[in-house]
Amino acid sequence: MASYMDVHSGFFGVTEEQLREAHERDQAIERDEGVHFVRAWLDPVSGKVFCLSTGPSRDAVMRIHERAGHPTAEVYELPVEVA
């Protein structure tokens, strides 16, 4: 199981409720691909969303996001994490 960060653009002015709804659309189907969406952060000014997940592959993460209606090609695998 690997960790991933994906980046979405164009979410200008999105509210917390709208982000939560989008995140829950991912989580509702994530098990189909063995993915788990852990957390999502939004900057409504720049329109960026960062989404941290775990799963078997980049493609699996991308398929869930695509089915949930917010596809992105920017998915980075993160083998290294420090705190």
Place this chain on the structure above:
Amino acid sequence: MASYMDVHSGFFGVTEEQLREAHERDQAIERDEGVHFVRAWLDPVSGKVFCLSTGPSRDAVMRIHERAGHPTAEVYELPVEVA
């Protein structure tokens, strides 16, 4: 206190030890600006680093990264977070 995600590019082939060393350089001086670097993730293939922090302003985060030797202009304020 706000949360921030910053993105660094060009970290191709960087190791966990090198990322930890860079992260610790930030943490060693973060108090000077009231910033805390919480976590950093690396994709050594694309050369991307994502760094989650808290602090008083984007500029404060940028100043610490610059003094630590890895400046970036890509710092996003994250008023919204869902899990």
